[in-house]
Each structure stands twice: as structure tokens, then as C-alpha cells.
Amino acid sequence: MSASVLMVQGCTSDAGKSTLVAALCRWLHRRGVAVAPFKPQNMALNSAVTVDGGEIGRAQAVQAQAAGVAPHTDFNPVLLKPNSDVGAQVIVHGHAIANMDARVYHDYKRIAMKAVLASHARLVSQYDAVIVEGAGSPAEINLRERDIANMGYAEAVDCPVLLIADIDRGGVFAHLVGTLALLSDSERARVAGFVINRFRGDPALLQSGLDWLERATGKPVLGVLPYLQGLQVEAEDALPRDRPHKPGARLYVAVPALPRISNHTDLDALRAHPDVDVQFVGPGEFPPACDLIVLPGSKSTRADLAWLRANGWTDAIERHLRYGGKLIGICGGFQMLGRFVHDPHGIESTPGSSVGLDWLDMETTLEGRKKLRRVAGELVLGGARVSGYEIHCGVSRGAALARPSSVLDGGMPDGAVSSDGRILGSYLHGLFDQPQALGALLAWAGLRDATPVDMHVLREASIERLADAVETHLDTSALLRLLKMRATEPACAP
Template sequence: MTTLMVQGTTSDAGKSTLVTALCRWLRRQGIGVVPFKPQNMALNSAVTLDGGEIGRAQAVQAQAAGLAPHTDMNPVLLKPNSDIGAQVIIHGRALSNMDAAAYHDYKKVALDAVLQSHQRLSAAYPVVMVEGAGSPAEINLRAGDIANMGFAEAVDCPVILIADIDKGGVFAHLVGTLALLSASEQARIQGFVINRFRGDIGLLQPGLDWLEERTGKPVLGVLPYLMDFHLEAEDAIDTRQTAKAAETLRVVVPVLPRISNHTDFDPLRLHPQVELIFVGPGQPLPAADLIILPGSKSVCADLEFLREQGWEAALHKHLRYGGKLLGICGGLQMLGQRIDDPHGLEGPAGSSEGLGLLDFVTVLEPQKQLRNVSGRLCLENAPVSGYEIHAGVSGGAGLEAAAVQLDDGRCDGALSADGQVLGTYLHGLFESSQACSALLRWAGLREVQTVDYQALRERDIERLADLVEAHLDTARLRQLCGLA
């Protein structure tokens, strides 16, 4: 049984991408491989087969490995709910909210959870492909580390270090990171991978030779910059757009401070007939066909922020001019009359006035709802599937005209009497092709081109595996994976 870990010189260096690529590369060879991330900090999450919650990136890596997502793939998930605190999720279940100091003290307990998950996966799969978090050279986080070298030392595994040349300073990143590690940690680094290179590789070769001579460690390969490539982001919002058709639907998403599961909008961003606009703080909401209120980790605080930005008045103006408004999860809760937080789950206990566009009230409860679901959308009776991740329980007369009739017999969300406002708890609803098309027609697009989002994701996972074959030292990789 072999564990191989990918660590990065920075956040967004390409760790998630390389782990995804290696998982699919090994699967192609018939090798049983499972992704693993000891600790993840992200507001993009997924619901697992065993009814828990893990980082969204690990769900994509599971797809690359041909597996259903499981809580052991990401035993510790931190979901920030303030600048200094986060909800701590262990083995898929929310434990409590902790500030940074409290979590630092809790890391010894968290490490036990990490090692338990790793042990179970190691017993079940020949290769465990591990993704680190951030950078192993973050000196302030070294004590009690469970995300990078602290984990690698605990399980005694080799490490690949990846850096992003597109950011600039790639040799300083690699050499500097190596220099800040202890002697035993340096010995764990078995090679470097340079990510997102564009240009003449011959011009880079002198630098690669220098790097190997300076560090005594091999460059395992240089991955080219992929154009028109999509992999669901772990945290940062991806604003890249594909080429658009002549007739487009303008969709606007207000970016809230604690926006969650913004991967909901990737199918729209990639749709050739949708102009997707993310609007940040200090920016007015532009004219749009459809405005979507996204999910939120701190619904009441984000609703207050929305009002501070002047966006509430803009939403009412949008509706007066005939625009459509969609709320997803936390966005659905904002559409109601009131949000009650009697237990102080997202801040001080109390209530917040909703936007009053749908007649229902939401009560935040300690037990989080985690489900993978399917059903039929009220629009065109289109089949839809998705997942629920929410603490709120909503009830009221406004929910009688449901947005989705679920296959388990429950009703979800609501559609307003005038047909302009729709809300649902379902994340991922745009990934269902027929539901996406029905929603775009509802929003005003006349002739909708059907896009198979699942096929696009699968295509790009395959492209990553192709890059491993073409640009990395596969013989050395097989050795590091314990393969003959």
C-alpha cells in the first residue's frame, strides 16, 4: 500500500489539478487509487455517499478515480464563517464553530481523525493520492500541522512539490519553499512539477538544469497551460468565460462575503448563450435578465451586507422591469419573510428580516441537512438532480407552489404567483441539462442550446491524464506509487 502526496509552493499552484490528473492516469491503468485531503478550508463542498460533507475538489478527484465521494477522502473540512473563525467538520459532520486559536489547540484531536481515515483508505486501495493545503512553508502554521508536512511525517510518505510558473518567480518559489523545510521534510521531496507553462520549453531548460543542480532533486515534468480548461475551483471564483453566441442571456450573481458553492454557476459560465457577471462590493447590480442569490455560509450577515451595498433596492427594480430572480440555498432563505437563528449558529442569537418576496420563514437548526436528491423541476417538468447542504428549515404558505417535486416525496423551494421569483435548496441544479435549459427559457432565452456539463467535466479530466502521459516522468511516478 502506497501513499503519495502533492504539495504546492502556494495556494492555487495546481495541487488539486495534479491529484485529479494522477487519479485518472492511474485508473486508466487499472490501478485502484483514492484521493485524500487531510484538511481542507473551503466553502465549496459536496455531499458524500455516506451522507457527510467534504470539499468539492475531493468529489471531483473521486470522479477521476471512478469512485463515489466518501467522508474519509476529506476528514477535516473548515468552512470559514468570519475572518478569524470557521465551522469545523470532522468525518463529514459539523462539530462546532471555532476561532483560529481554538482550532490550533484542537489539531491534535483532528490529526487522530485524519489518521483514522487514511488508515481505512490505505487498507482498501493500493494507492492513496494525497493533496496538501496552501504551502508547507507557511511558518506560522507549522506547529501541529496536519495538512502538509505534519501529515507526511506522520504517515512517512514521499512528496511531489508543484509550482505555478504563470504567477512568475517559479524558481524562487521552489527553492525558497525547500529552504524553509526541515532536513527530514526536505528529504521527503522526491521531485518538482512546474505547472501552467506556455512558450518554448527550450528557453526554460537552462532554468530546469539549474534547479536540479541547485537542489539535487529532479524535475518530474512541466505541464503546459491549458486553454479552454475547466476544473471546479476549490475556493476562488473562476470568472473565465467561454466564447459566446450572438444571442445571450445576462445572468448576474452578487458576490457575498461568505458565498458558498459558487461552483453552482460553472455550467452557466461555460454555456455559450449565457453572459455570467459576478458583482463584487462597491459595484452596482447591472441590468440583467436573471439575478441569482447564491448560497451563503452566514446568511444573516450576508443579507445585511447585501442591503449595505444597495442591492436590495436594485433587486426590487429588477423585478419591476420584469426580470427573473433565483435564490439557491442561502439565497432561497433570503427571499422569505424572516430568518430566525435562536441558537446563535451564525452569530448572535436573533432574527433577521428577509427580502419578503416569498411567504415563508426559515429557522436555523443545529442539525445540518445533507442529501443527494433528484426530482422534477416545476418548469417544464424537467428532471433535475443536486444536493442539499443547509442548516435552515423553511416553512410557510409560500412553499405550497414548490419549485421542485423530489423523488423521495418531499417538496423543495417555491415559485412566486407571478412566476418571477424562484427559490430552491438544490445546489448543482444547472448541471442537469434539461433543468438548465428550462431555467434559461424561464429567464427569457428563446432558443436554448443544450450543454452536457457532465461530459465537459469528464472531457477535461481526460485531458489532464493525457498531460501526465505526455509531459511527466511516468516511470518515476509509477515508482513513487509503489508500482513495478
């Protein structure tokens, strides 16, 4: 068996590639097709742990859910996790191999491509269809040489490409025509059609532009997807674009928008809750009065700790706790709550140590081997079930750990709770995702009769909405032709 392969590339970052791949995966899964998502190279600080014990981009884990399969390292063979403006941790087949600056990684791409093609070969032998997500834009001229993320991959495996553009940003026709103009002849030929994303208003008003686009490029427009409000699908990396205050909220949460914030999707359950207002607070913004402060994960814990101090968070947290507020630290945010963070081997940056916020009696040392595991257990708060995954190099030690925030299945403790009960730390990504855990944590923070919210159910409903949009707004017959599948019946038995 050899799978049909279809690739989605975007004119820009955040054009909708991740959500379209998830939508196509669920649409095919509904038809009984054995489908897998694939992103050859991802640059993201939101990640997930796979069933085979590796690390992939969070978006590929969501796409795996859409496809009805467990997340696997082959779905994202190369993951880049930036730890500075010029460098990143390079993760291949789920495991970190080195920190590289951009120049070194550019040379390394020859080796990385071998990993990409090895994963591709395994997937096409196991599935009926593989839906591939590109990265950024294929028209980034400075990245064209040795490309493994967009057309370099598509040319190597000879697959058709859909080009998606975000009309909500403006300039959608310039994006599409300009991207085509910057491709080589062979790359331009493999673009099978366009998808326009996030359209608001009457589609009839767009028709003259679509007709012009097809005449000007000779490429079909396969559909116009509407702007879908309220989707609960984790972001690949960027913080939410829209962060309005929530009318009627009864609990207010402030989150520092750390420069190297990682797995901010941990906050999605709070953001989705109808009674909770979550605000990400950026540089130069004064930390607002709130009920709960959450220190999120970080890819550069010591550097982001320095950023917190420079942006007034030390005094803000002290004042917040003095007036009865609650504080949660997750992963890197948990490490910051201790007395020191040590990085003797330069795991994240230059070797050295940083003084922590000193709210918990513990110290953390960054060690070479990253802990990657999926876990479940019970919060100490009422025994609520909690589940998620750990992704960290830090090993924390100290008296504070004698009061864990949860006990994992098998009896292993996780995290810490301060002696006065106002501060909670955990290494667990997904801390708020289970309804019982979310309710218990909100009650601890001051919202005792919170409406139950189940992130898995919300995510499933959003994925179904995406698949419905494919059925309603895209030319599914054309999609099936590109996938070499018949339109009249499912490609395989459910």
C-alpha cells in the same frame, strides 16, 4: 494490502494541487489501479454530500470522479468552512462538530490528527494507491506546529511529496527554492521532485531555468504542465480568476460575490454555456442590467444579507424585477428571499434575526442539525429532471412553499416559485447541472432555444484532458517508481 501513498503539496494556494491530484487519479484509474484521493484538512466553502451521508470538499468529490469511485467522507476527514475572518465550522468525518476560532482549532488539531490518521488507515487498506492533496503551502511558518495538512501528515505516514508551483503567477523558481529553504531537513528530504504548472509558450525557453533548478536543489523537475484553457473542473473555493464578458452571449446573469459565498460551483453550468454571460459582482461594483440574477449559497446568511443591502442589491433587485427580469435563490440565497432569517442558537454567528428581502412569503430558522442528502426529482418547469444535494441548517416555513420549484423523488417538495412566476428558490445544489433542467431554467429566464450543455460530460472531458497532460508532460516512469509500481504494465487488472 497496503496502498502506495503520494502527496502533492503547493508553494501557494491555487498552485494546481487539486487539478494535479485529479489528473493523477484519472491517470492511475486508466491503468486499472484502485486509487483514492485524500485531503487531510480542507478549508473551503464549496462542498459536496457523500454516499455515506457526510460532507466533504467539492474538490475531493471531483477527484473521486476522476478515480472512478463514489465520494466518501474518508477522502476529506477534516473540513473547515469559514463563517467569519477568524472562525470556521469544523466538520470531522462528514459532520459538523462545532464552530471554532483559529486559536481553539489550533489546540484541537491533536484530536483532528487522529481523525486524519484513522481515515488514512482505512484508505490504504482498501486501495492500491492514495493520492494526497496538501493545503496552502508547507512553508507557512505560523502553521507548522501541529500541522495536519502538509508535512505534519507526510511525516506521520512517511510518504514522498511532489511540490507544484504556478509559473503563470510569476516567480516560480523563487517559490520552489524558497519553499524548500523553509522546510526542515527531514521534510526537505521527502520532496521527491517538482512540477511546474500553467506554462504558456515554448518549453525550450524554460530549459535553462529547469537545469539551474535541478543543480541548485538536487531535486528533479518531473515535468512542466501547460496552461489548459477551458477546463470544467470545479474550483476548491476561490471565485474564478478570469471573468471576461462572453462575445455573442444572448442571456446575461449577475451574481453577487458574497463575502461568505458557498458552492459557487452551482454556477459552473451557466458559466460553461456558450450563450450565457455570467458576471460575479464584487463590493462597490454596481449591479449591472441583466436577464437573470442568482443569489448563491452562503455560509453566513444573515451577514451576507446585510452585505447585499450595503452594496445596493435591494434596489437593484427591485428594479430588475420591475423591468421583467428573473431571480433565482439557491440555498442561503433562497433563505434571503423570505421575510426573516432567524438564528436563535447562534449557528452561524451571534444569535438573532434579520429581515429578509421579502420577495417570498416564508421565514427560515437555522437549527442545529444540518441536512445532508443527495436528491433527485423534477422541476415544475416542464417536468425537467434535476439532481444534486442539500447542505443546510435552515428550515423554511410559509405560504410560499405551497408552490414548490421542484418535486423530489418520493413526493417531497423543494423550494418555491413566486405567484407571478418571476422568482424561483431552491435548496438544491446542482440545480443547473442536468441538461434538461438547465434548458428549462434558461428558457424560463428568456433563452428558449439554448444549446444543450451536460456538466457531467464536460467534467469528464476535462478530467481526461488532465490525465492526457500527465501522460504527455510528466515523467510517468518516475511517478510509478514513487508509487512502487512497474512502468511496463498496469498495476492491477482493469
